Amino acid sequence: MSMGTKTVSxxxxxxxxxxxxxxxxxxxxHGKPLVYLDNAATSQKPRAVIETxxxxxxxxxxxxxxxxxxxxxxATSDYEAVRKTAQQFLNAADSKExxxxxxxxxxxxxxxxxxxxxxxxxxxxxxxxxxEHHSNIVPWQILCEERGATLRAAPMNDAGELDLDRxxxxxxxxxxxxxxxxxxxxxxxxxxxxxxxxxxxxWNVPVLVDGAQAVPHMPVDVQALGCDFYTFSGHKLxxxxxxxxxxxxxxxxxxxxxxxxxxDMIMSVTLEKTVYNRLPYKFEAGTPDIAGVIxxxxxxxxxxxxxxxxxxxxxxxxxxYATSAVSxxxxxxxxxxxxxxAGVLSFTLENVHPHDIGxxxxxxxxxxxTGHHCSQPVMQYFGVEATARASFALYNTxxxxxxxxxxxxxxxxxxx
Amino acid sequence: MSDLRDLYQELxxxxxxxxxxxxxxxxxxxxxxGFNPLCGDRFTVYLTVDGDSIRDVxxxxxxxxxxxxxxxxxxxxxxxxxxxxxxxxxxxFHRLVTGVGHSNGDAQLGKLTAFSGVSEFPARVxxxxxxxxxxQAALEGKQEATTE
Numbered sequence: 001m002s003m004g005t006k007t008v009s010x011x012x013x014x015x016x017x018x019x020x021x022x023x024x025x026x027x028x029x030h031g032k033p034l035v036y037l038d039n040a041a042t043s044q045k046p047r048a049v050i051e052t053x054x055x056x057x058x059x060x061x062x063x064x065x066x067x068x069x070x071x072x073x074x075a076t077s078d079y080e081a082v083r084k085t086a087q088q089f090l091n092a093a094d095s096k097e098x099x100x101x102x103x104x105x106x107x108x109x110x111x112x113x114x115x116x117x118x119x120x121x122x123x124x125x126x127x128x129x130x131x132e133h134h135s136n137i138v139p140w141q142i143l144c145e146e147r148g149a150t151l152r153a154a155p156m157n158d159a160g161e162l163d164l165d166r167x168x169x170x171x172x173x174x175x176x177x178x179x180x181x182x183x184x185x186x187x188x189x190x191x192x193x194x195x196x197x198x199x200x201x202x203w204n205v206p207v208l209v210d211g212a213q214a215v216p217h218m219p220v221d222v223q224a225l226g227c228d229f230y231t232f233s234g235h236k237l238x239x240x241x242x243x244x245x246x247x248x249x250x251x252x253x254x255x256x257x258x259x260x261x262x263x264d265m266i267m268s269v270t271l272e273k274t275v276y277n278r279l280p281y282k283f284e285a286g287t288p289d290i291a292g293v294i295x296x297x298x299x300x301x302x303x304x305x306x307x308x309x310x311x312x313x314x315x316x317x318x319x320x321y322a323t324s325a326v327s328x329x330x331x332x333x334x335x336x337x338x339x340x341x342a343g344v345l346s347f348t349l350e351n352v353h354p355h356d357i358g359x360x361x362x363x364x365x366x367x368x369x370t371g372h373h374c375s376q377p378v379m380q381y382f383g384v385e386a387t388a389r390a391s392f393a394l395y396n397t398x399x400x401x402x403x404x405x406x407x408x409x410x411x412x413x414x415x416x
Numbered sequence: 417m418s419d420l421r422d423l424y425q426e427l428x429x430x431x432x433x434x435x436x437x438x439x440x441x442x443x444x445x446x447x448x449x450g451f452n453p454l455c456g457d458r459f460t461v462y463l464t465v466d467g468d469s470i471r472d473v474x475x476x477x478x479x480x481x482x483x484x485x486x487x488x489x490x491x492x493x494x495x496x497x498x499x500x501x502x503x504x505x506x507x508x509f510h511r512l513v514t515g516v517g518h519s520n521g522d523a524q525l526g527k528l529t530a531f532s533g534v535s536e537f538p539a540r541v542x543x544x545x546x547x548x549x550x551x552q553a554a555l556e557g558k559q560e561a562t563t564e
Contacts, residue, residue, distance in 0.1 A: 259421075351433070353480035355425075355455050359537060363420050370456050385456045385478055414424050415481070 013310045019395045021046040030364030035400045040185050040213060040344055040391030041369050043237045045299075050240055052298035056291050064290055065264055065281070077284075080289055082297030083280070086245050089300050090230060091221040096279040097253065099246040100293055105135040107231025107246035108179065110283065111208050112139040114256040115229075116177060122148030125174045127205075129154045129162055129191070130381060131184040132375040136210045140179060149176070154302040156381065160187040160409040162334040168199045175200075178207045182214035182230075186375035186389070187336030188319075188344030190214070197226040200394030206252065212236055216303075216393065217342040218312045222247050235290065238393075246283075253279050258308030260285040292307075311394040315343055318392050322401040329408055335387050345372075346387040349408070352415045361388075362413060364407040422533030423540070424481065431485035436492055437474040444472070450550030450561040457483045459490075461550040468498045475547060482540050486531065487547030493528055499555055506548045513544045513549055 019025050022044045027034045036044060045162045062071035064079045080095075087095040101107045116126070126140045128152050136150075144151045152175075154167035162180075171178075178200045183189060183190050193209055206228035214220060215232045222230045229252075233244040248256075258265055258276055262285030267275040276282045303311065310405070322345050326332055331350035358370035369389045373381045379385060390404060434518035451458050457479030464472035473491045478484075494502040501523065508523045510516075515535030534544045542563040553561035 318459075353484075355457075355480035355540075355543065356482070359423070359540060360420060376456075385458075414420060415429065 002267065003293045005013075008150055012307060013314045013394065015314075015395070016307065017361075018046075021048065021396075022395055023047055023050070025395060029367070030363050030366040035364075035366040035403050037390040037396065037400070037404065038369050039216070039393035039396075040236070040373075040389065042241065043216065043238050043393050044395070045240070046238055046302050048302050049295050049298045053240060053291050053295040056294045063287055077292060078297070079288070080292045082085060082300070085297050085300045089215075089220075089304065090245070090247050091223055092247050094250055097247055097250050099248065099253070099283045100232070100288055101244050101245035101246045101278045101283075102242055102289070103235070104108035104210055104231050105139075105233075107229075107244055108136055108208065108210065109139045110194075110246055110259045111177075111179075111229050111231075111248070112143045113155065114259045114283070115206075115252065116140075116143050116258060117147070120144070120147040120149045120176055123174060124149040124176045125152055125172070126150075127152050127154060127167075127170055127178045129167070129180055130156050131160065131162070131187060131189060131375070131378055132179070132181055133185050133210065133212070134376070136179055136181060137377070150174075153377070156189075159338050160184065160378075160382075161338045162189070162191055164182070164192070164195065164199075167196070171199060171203050171205065175203055175205045178205055178254075179210070180207065181210040181212075182220075183211075183217065183342050183344075184336070184375070185213045185344065186346055186373040186378045186387070187338065188213075188216075188341040188346070188391075189336060189338040190340040190342050192226060192340075193225045201226070214345060216311075217308075219308045221311045224254065228252055234296040234299060237299055238302060240289075240292045240295040243289045243296050245296075250279060253283070257283065258282050262286040262415075264288075293359050305392065312342070312396060315392050315396070318396050318398060318401060319343065319345060321398050322390065322392070325401055325405045326408065327394050329405065329412075331412070332408070335382050335384065344389060344391045346389045348384055348387050349411065349415075352411060354386040356415070357388045357408070357411050360411045361404070361407045364403065364410065366404055366407050368404075383413060419533070419536060420501070423537055425530045425533065427489075427527060427530040428485040429481065431488040435475075435484055437488065437495070439474045439477060440476060441472045441474040444474070446554045446557065448554035448559055448561055450477075450546050450553065450563075452479070452483070452541070452563040454563070455480070457543065457546055459483070459487050459547055461487075461547060461549055461554050462497035463551075463554050465499070465555070470497055470499065471493055471554035473520050473551070475550075479546065480543050482534065482543040483529075483546050483548075486544045489528060489530070490547045490551060493526065494551065502551065502555065506552060509548060510545060513541050530542055534563055 062075040208229035211232040230247040235241040265285040335346040354370035441462040446463040459477030513534040549561040
């Protein structure tokens with residue numbers, strides 16, 4: 001494996017070394033070295049994460065918050081240490097504001113059901129945007145339908161940037177919550193969350209941020225952003241699947257009823273009445289994904305050790321290189337040309353369906369995503385049924401982009 | 417590239433660029449919509465069925481090269497056939513694209529053998545069979561078919 005070993009870009013990111021941290025990058029697919037460009041779907045896992053999970057099962061496996069025995073205390077202490085790590089990662093004010101969930105989708109559903117459901121009345125409004133992932137649309141549709149409320153979506157422009165003026169005009173005295181993605185999974189657009197929060201503050205409206213596509217690429221400081229809820233998935237951040245984080249301001253979380261009932265979320269139970277546990281346990285019913293949390297901790301430490309600023313700078317360089325490289329390909333259209341972008345390059349080829357692009361690239365060992373990316377309203381806006389999407393992570397190289405470009409040219413040869 | 421050429425044979429590429437019977441049959445009496453929720457491919461198949469005979473068949477919609485070429489060649493193969501013959505043809509076609517192999521009772525696939533390469537690409541089997549599932553749904557009087 002020589003590819004990319006000479007490339008060092010971004011201050012302090014030694015690409016050869018970080019690539020060696022990811023065992024799967026040694027694989028060949030269809031006889032060619034794997035070029036993994038489907039990171040917005042899920043990222044690969046470094047050895048540190050894989051080994052931490054194995055070690056947990058081999059040495060520490062036990063239930064948390066229950067036992068007085070050694071292993072349970074060890075597992076509990078490892079599990080709770082990750083809450084601290086996540087708190088620092090997001091710069092939350094208090095670790096009790098970190099709730100472990102299955103992923104971004106569950107984080108959003110928790111807020112919809114536990115914050116939204118008791119408050120929402122007929123005629124109220126929830127404001128999202130046109131560039132949301134289905135997971136930040138459907139939970140609100142379900143809720144609005146049940147409560148007789150209205151879901152509004154702020155439009156974007158042809159570059160795939162949020163129209164802030166129209167967004168601000170959609171805020172009003174009936175708006176109960178803003179739910180917005182930090183980075184669009186289909187377009188890569190970075191939304192100006194701080195400004196969004198300031199606008200919403202003017203109406204006293206809380207803001208939930210879908211951070212799934214943002215945390216892998218940039219430092220996130222929830223206190224500086226001022227948002228009320230922020231949620232992300234571990235598996236897009238080099239951690240395991242099935243685990244994620246919901247951050248919520250404790251003033252709001254304290255007032256919210258539990259999302260699910262069960263063990264661990266109670267203080268005391270009689271058959272007549274249950275007293276709920278305090279934060280964050282009120283929202284963590286049942287035995288959690290302990291190995292997942294501990295694996296997530298390893299992923300957070302891994303990214304932090306590299307420096308998320310270094311990671312972001314490297315990815316911005318690779319994305320910029322890829323964008324200018326593919327833009328030179330005839331009959332190729334880049335979908336999503338916002339000034340501020342992270343991680344994602346969506347495109348279409350004239351007269352070639354993205355699915356056919358995906359199959360041909362796969363034969364070249366290149367993994368990309370093709371389809372609607374669970375963002376059908378975005379596809380409708382751009383008048384396409386699907387796009388091909390290359391999405392970048394800290395281990396991707398400019399040499400890999402060159403292989404992507406050559407493979408796209410091969411697609412055009414087949415469909416000439 | 418050899419595997420790719422097996423999948424994207426000239427005949428398939430040609431049909432995907434210039435699909436046959438790409439219209440709404442004027443006297444259609446059965447139709448169904450086929451949808452692959454995974455990739456968004458969507459086709460409507462229109463049939464003019466007279467007794468046991470498929471007098472006319474046409475389609476409209478959008479999808480990848482494999483699904484569009486398959487829809488185009490499906491319409492050519494079943495036009496004028498009996499309902500039972502069309503169903504047997506689908507069974508044989510399904511065996512072809514899933515790589516199950518031929519059986520003695522197989523219908524003559526003719527040009528449809530161009531799709532034999534699909535069996536090497538499991539993710540694309542649904543593309544090749546979408547129009548056929550839709551045909552089957554229309555023949556059975558169902559409104560919709562999905563590949564899921």
